[in-house]
Amino acid sequence: MIDAVALIADAGYAGIALTLDHHHLDPMEDGWVARAEALAHELHVRRLGCVIETGARFLLDPRRKHEPTLLTPNAEGRARRVAFLQRAIDIGNVLGAEAVSFWAGVPLPGVDRGEAGEWLLHGVAQVLDHAMRRGVTVALEPEPGMLVETLDDWALVQAHLPNLTLALDLGHCLVTQERNPAAAVYEFASHLGTVAIEDMRRGDHTHLPFGEGDMDIPACLDVLESIGFHRLVCVELSRESHRADQMIPQSLNWLRHCREEVTA
DSSP: OOOHHHHHHHOOSSEEEEEOOOOOOOOTTTTTTHHHHHHHHHHHHHEEEEEEEOOOOSSTTTSSOSSOOOOSSSHHHHHHHHHHHHHHHHHHHHHHHOOOOEOOOOOTTTTHHHHHHHHHHOOOOOOHHHHHTOOEEEOOOOOOTSOOSHHHHHHHHHHHHHTTTEEEEHHHHHHHHHSOOOHHHHHHHGGEEEEEEEEEEEEEEEETTTTTSSOHHHHHHHHHHHOOSSSSSSOOOGGGGGGGGHHHHHHHHHHHHHHHHOOO
């Protein structure tokens, strides 16, 4: 993990988006406090900010992707997800993270969506209470295919839990085609806890390198500046980890110069 931090820092980024996982500060292993403190020191030395992400695929169950979730029919499973998110908040507190992001989950076959919604509100309330005690921002991310899929879905949850912030992945707006990504930034400006950016094609949930999809990246950057968003804007290209040495500097260089080409 320290090597990854070094690559990101040397490329000129302002921070990291850390997905807690088996090989990246496993929150369920003994010694997590010492590892978190060591990483906090490394980030401080390199003057890097941090966002915590919690979307590891098989961390809690090696046989079922993303399970258990806040929507799992088994109460013990839902409690395990809540405990994991609370531990992520504890790590965020140690690291001084700007936000801890999480998603709702997918209702399993046979689960009533109304009942799943009640489980979700109960779980998010527990997560939010823990975050407020730790002084950490938590942000719920609408994910294509999940119970909270769109920004309107997020707004329904936030209406019950006003202190909840939004983890906005701009590419997801193209996948669901609910809103123009730049317009979404402006509309939800006062609720943003963290923002992720990448390229995507309309209707296709594949995270693409910049320039390979349909995203108007310059317009998104313009509106983020116009609303005075000063938190990290995280580049989410998980499918490119096998060539991180190339994509880390290439992505930042693209972001730095994309608006120059529009102006020209």
